[in-house]
Amino acid sequence: MADYMPLEKQNRTGSLLFLFSASCIALIAGILFSLKWGQAQVSWSTLFDALAYRAHDKVHLYIQTLRLPRTLATCIVGIQLALAGLLTQLTTKNPLASPHIFGINAGASLAVVFGLVAFANLSLYGSMLLAFVGAAAGALLVWSLGGTGNKQYVRLALGGIAVHFLLSSLTEGIIILNQYSTESMMFWLVGSVSQAGWPEVQAILPFFIGGLLLLGFMMPSFRLLLLDDEVASGLGQRVSIVRAAGIVLVIVLAGSAVSICGPIGFICLIVPHIARALVGGKLTVLVPMTGLLGGVLLVYSDLISRAIAFPFESPVGIVTSVIGGPFFIYLARRKGRSNR
Template sequence: MDKSVRLEKQNRTWFLLFLFCLSSLLLAVGILFSLKWGQAQVSWHTLFEALTYQAQEKVHLYIQTLRLPRTLAACIVGIHLALAGLLTQLTTKNPLSSPHVFGINAGASLAVVFGLVAITGLSLLSTMLFAFVGAAAGALLVWSLAGSGGGKQYVRLALAGITVHFLLSSLTEGLIILNQYSTDSMIFWLVGSVNQAGWPEVRMILPFFIGGLLLLGFMLPSFRLLLIDDEIAAGLGQRVMLVRAVGMLLVIVLAGSAVAICGPIAFICLIVPHIARALVGNRLTILAPLTALLGGILLVYADLLSRVIAFPFESPVGIVTSAIGGPFFIYLARRKGGANR
């Protein structure tokens, strides 16, 4: 019996090691492909020279100043959105929740569009601040509408989140229609796009990326409380509300910074945590890093695909993620509904 248990644990360890190595390899290959392929043809030798800064010709500068920051931004934003989705599902105890569905992304989008309309020449830092304020306002509005206590709180959260999402999205569209000359370039951004991301955007989001990962790693043991019933955790003397508040703060930071850079990219927050959970289960010390890796992989490859589906023109990456995530969401909703019945 002990031998079979040890063998099972050993097989599990090897499987996890293989899974993380494969995910890291897929991410590295996706980054290389994203740097090589696009509207301009680049050889592998030229790419190597550009990445090692051995030459400063036009094609090398094109890779260094356009493709490299765009690829890094796609990877970072994918990680942000995937982790934000995982934390949203933990804090709300709803497997179909995400910052996109719960009004957080819509609040950030509305605030950014309002800032662009109200303030001429809005800086990148101001755009980030507007996104944070909008994301926080959307989250607070949802939680205030849902109320507290009662066994149906999480059902009310889902209903309030969907309502707030459509309300804020409608207000955003109204602002764009009424100010179409100053927000004409926002249409591409609102669908979700990384093609405008450069080194300023990467430098702006990098502190939130590092700080968010450090805080997540520090709070990861506490977040395991969210996997059990609140009454049981409170009975064990744990501060569940404080842990949930920190989780929502992390969601606002991760999702708000991602929306400020690349717009409200849909479905990554929802589908990536489910894929990771199906592979490794609910053990957060393994689930969280795998979710981050898969989020970066998905958005990097989605951005690469968005360049070729209408070549030589580029499509918003949000179209690709929606095409992948829409059927997956329907599948999840039907499976969860069947399980509840």
């Protein structure tokens, strides 16, 4: 028995290393294919010359100024949305929770669209600020509907869905009433990374780095959210403060991502479940795997979206919805059977 446990631990470590290595290779391969494939044909040698900044002709500048920032923004947004989904599920103790379903993404979208209509020359940082305000307002509204008590998490789910549809309807109403000034937003509202450039990468990078650092710093505290509230409180921990910090981090990660690429659906929901099925529920392993798989899924979804109506662009949100819709139905049915 004493020899069996170390062997089991070695097998577990080996499988985790394999999964992380495979995920990293898949992400790197997806980034390279995203940089190479598009309307303009690019050879591998030209691509590597452009990445090394060894040449500055038209093709190299095309890769450096258009494809490279778009791919980096796609990877960053995928990581942020996946981690925001994991934190939402932890803080609400609901496996079907996500910023998209709980009104956070819808609140950010409504604020950005309203800002576009109200302010003629809305800057990138202005839209990000509005996205944070809208995401925070959506989260507070949903949380206020949850109340307290044993049924809090059920009410949070129902209130989140209601708030999501309410805010989405208001967004659509603003667009209908201001068609000329919001015509360019239709692509963005479905979820699109086609317009992401170096300014967007520079704008989101501080929130990405700061969010990851805060998540790493708060990791020991977030482990309390895996316990029952009564047990964690009995251990002398302030569960409400930890949960509030988690919601703030969700707003930072999801709000900044939505301001850049729109409310891309289902990344927040499905990636944490895939990561949990692969590596288990230990947060020190689950968090990095969730981030990796979020980047992988969105990078490859962007590649697929380019092929749908090639050579024209399609919103990446179409692909994530096609993937995530059936997965959400499967999760809901499995959750219902487990409750019965």
